[in-house]
Amino acid sequence: MKTMNKRNLILNIVVIAALIGFIIWAEESRSFGAYNQRIFKTCCIYAICALSMNMVNGFTGLFSLGQPGFMAIGAYVTAFLTVSAQDKISIYKIVPISEGMANLHLPFFAALILGGIIAAVFAFLIGFPVLRLRGDYLAIATLGFSEIIRIFITNAQGITNGPTGINRIPNTYMNLYVVCGILALIMIFILAMMKTSYGRALLAIREDEVAAEAMGINLFKHKMLAFVLSGFFAGIGGGLLASLVGAIGPDQFKFTVAYEILLMVVLGGQGSVSGCVAGAFVVRIALEKLRFLDEPIDFGFIQYKGIGGMRMVVFSVLLMLVIILWRKGIFGSKEFSWDRFFGFFAKFKKSPKKEVIE
Amino acid sequence: MAALLETRDVTIRFGGLVAVNLLNISVDKGDIVAIIGPNGAGKTTAFNLITGVYKPTEGDILLNGEKINGKRPDEIAKMGIARTFQNIRLFKELTVLENVLIATHLNVKTGLFSAVLKLPHARKEEKEMRKFAEFLLEETGLLQFKDEIASNLPYGLQRRLEIARALATKPRLLLLDEPAAGMNPKESEDLTEFIREIRDKFGLTVLLIEHHMQLVMDISDKIYVLEYGRTIAKGVPAEIQANPAVIKAYLGEEDDKDA
Numbered sequence A: 001m002k003t004m005n006k007r008n009l010i011l012n013i014v015v016i017a018a019l020i021g022f023i024i025w026a027e028e029s030r031s032f033g034a035y036n037q038r039i040f041k042t043c044c045i046y047a048i049c050a051l052s053m054n055m056v057n058g059f060t061g062l063f064s065l066g067q068p069g070f071m072a073i074g075a076y077v078t079a080f081l082t083v084s085a086q087d088k089i090s091i092y093k094i095v096p097i098s099e100g101m102a103n104l105h106l107p108f109f110a111a112l113i114l115g116g117i118i119a120a121v122f123a124f125l126i127g128f129p130v131l132r133l134r135g136d137y138l139a140i141a142t143l144g145f146s147e148i149i150r151i152f153i154t155n156a157q158g159i160t161n162g163p164t165g166i167n168r169i170p171n172t173y174m175n176l177y178v179v180c181g182i183l184a185l186i187m188i189f190i191l192a193m194m195k196t197s198y199g200r201a202l203l204a205i206r207e208d209e210v211a212a213e214a215m216g217i218n219l220f221k222h223k224m225l226a227f228v229l230s231g232f233f234a235g236i237g238g239g240l241l242a243s244l245v246g247a248i249g250p251d252q253f254k255f256t257v258a259y260e261i262l263l264m265v266v267l268g269g270q271g272s273v274s275g276c277v278a279g280a281f282v283v284r285i286a287l288e289k290l291r292f293l294d295e296p297i298d299f300g301f302i303q304y305k306g307i308g309g310m311r312m313v314v315f316s317v318l319l320m321l322v323i324i325l326w327r328k329g330i331f332g333s334k335e336f337s338w339d340r341f342f343g344f345f346a347k348f349k350k351s352p353k354k355e356v357i358e
Numbered sequence B: 001m002a003a004l005l006e007t008r009d010v011t012i013r014f015g016g017l018v019a020v021n022l023l024n025i026s027v028d029k030g031d032i033v034a035i036i037g038p039n040g041a042g043k044t045t046a047f048n049l050i051t052g053v054y055k056p057t058e059g060d061i062l063l064n065g066e067k068i069n070g071k072r073p074d075e076i077a078k079m080g081i082a083r084t085f086q087n088i089r090l091f092k093e094l095t096v097l098e099n100v101l102i103a104t105h106l107n108v109k110t111g112l113f114s115a116v117l118k119l120p121h122a123r124k125e126e127k128e129m130r131k132f133a134e135f136l137l138e139e140t141g142l143l144q145f146k147d148e149i150a151s152n153l154p155y156g157l158q159r160r161l162e163i164a165r166a167l168a169t170k171p172r173l174l175l176l177d178e179p180a181a182g183m184n185p186k187e188s189e190d191l192t193e194f195i196r197e198i199r200d201k202f203g204l205t206v207l208l209i210e211h212h213m214q215l216v217m218d219i220s221d222k223i224y225v226l227e228y229g230r231t232i233a234k235g236v237p238a239e240i241q242a243n244p245a246v247i248k249a250y251l252g253e254e255d256d257k258d259a
Helices: A002-028 A034-059 A067-082 A085-091 A108-130 A135-155 A176-194 A197-207 A209-214 A219-245 A256-268 A273-294 A310-325 A338-357 B043-050 B073-078 B096-103 B112-116 B120-139 B155-167 B185-202 B213-219 B237-242 B244-251
Strands: B003-014 B017-023 B026-028 B032-036 B058-063 B081-083 B173-177 B205-209 B222-227 B230-235
Touching (some): A002 A338, A034 A067, A034 A197, A034 A256, A067 A256, A108 A135, A176 A219, A176 A273, A256 A273, B003 B205, B017 B043, B017 B230, B026 B205, B032 B185, B073 B081, B096 B120, B096 B155, B112 B120, B155 B173, B185 B205, B213 B237, B230 B237
Parallel strands (some): B032 B205
Antiparallel strands (some): B003 B017, B003 B058, B222 B230
């Protein structure tokens, strides 16, 4: 047992050091390339959104699809507060922005955290009516609220510049250190939280609501806790996305975003932090790397003209296969551990031996 | 002695069906009281009323003289009523220890953020919770299984774990819903002993629903008999055994040999 623990500790240190080394290399070296850097950052940001959804769907066993709404709030708050006053005046053409509003400005990190907090406040307010619902009803209600937020944003032109959206969002701090650092902080927070009594209470609600309540767990309070934290993380994710992309509009926060995040969570493993992060990376990278399917390919003997959206078809088929073969997702509901990792490979090693015995 | 639990004319209707009608039970501190009756008599409904899952249509439920009807199940658990379920309801995918730890959550004083940051007092509280949970597992003979996934335990041990979990809420009154269901005579004999033991050790009062007559007659200080939501008899085991209405409704026509 002890030697195993030592092995795991050493492996953890090695892997974390390698990851940090990789991030430094990816950020500093030219050979990684701006394109790959951007994919990497997008992966991290979506991982944050997946963790946000996992808080409610994976740990607490509820089914919420409200992420796009909370992301939009975070994105708009961050965008609004980091774009400079002159830029805002020149962007807001249809309904001019008042001088007082244009002069509202905060440093990036303050704006990002405020975006998260405002998203959390909205989650709190929405939570009162919707957290009394169960299962699919909750999913429909949260999806509805997410759409309401988007439509509000589309129409509140004086604040959000309506359908045109906000551009010229500065990306001064959007380097890999910041993005990966924030993801790491959120992961550490969630992992630490799930080891506390509060984390266990959430799991209890997922396992059996009736029993959890009979054991003295206040269902509403704990569901609200998960929902508000989820809103906060989604707000942070949205804020980072706004800064990375540089321009945001209401169309970026349609309900389809919720499905994309749901996909990451289900693929990675509901209830697993490492699973959600892995799911986010797999989905984002696959979507990027399958782009060649949309473009013409010359096989020599046959010409493939390229069909727009083909990558989505292939991607969906791959996804179905994964879900059918690996119903609980890559990681199941458990966290990544070296014991499981080696156990997985040990299965392959052992199977030929059996044949020898026979 | 004042009753720990008292129900006064408690009635619940589901549409036209009167599931429990004018239920009047009183459970004295330190007693073991049984509710028996044929299937569908309203026994589990009575438990659900006492624990706040259902709200009575009429009548009052008092714990130590304080009205508890209308309160939520988690509030009632905090006031000192814990229960087990007829169909075992463990947190299946979690470990045995986690199952018990979860039930200690209602007494947690640390806030979320000090718990996440592992501040000294949070650490101390977590340590105490673990110690208490392990103590309960030791008392119920489950300590060696503490890292097992709950659903992997054999049936009898799952029932025991439900009791350990209920004890972790530090109850005054323990409600057991068919604790001996599916047990053989030897096992239910052990259970009788076990229930007495925990009653004495934890200063509990026990109210139980049971079909195993041997167990009920052995253990109970008082028995209530329900049929179609009505209380048709109450008394000490000997009285119940001799009661013709009970024999007719529940025990069958076996009175030849007594007569």
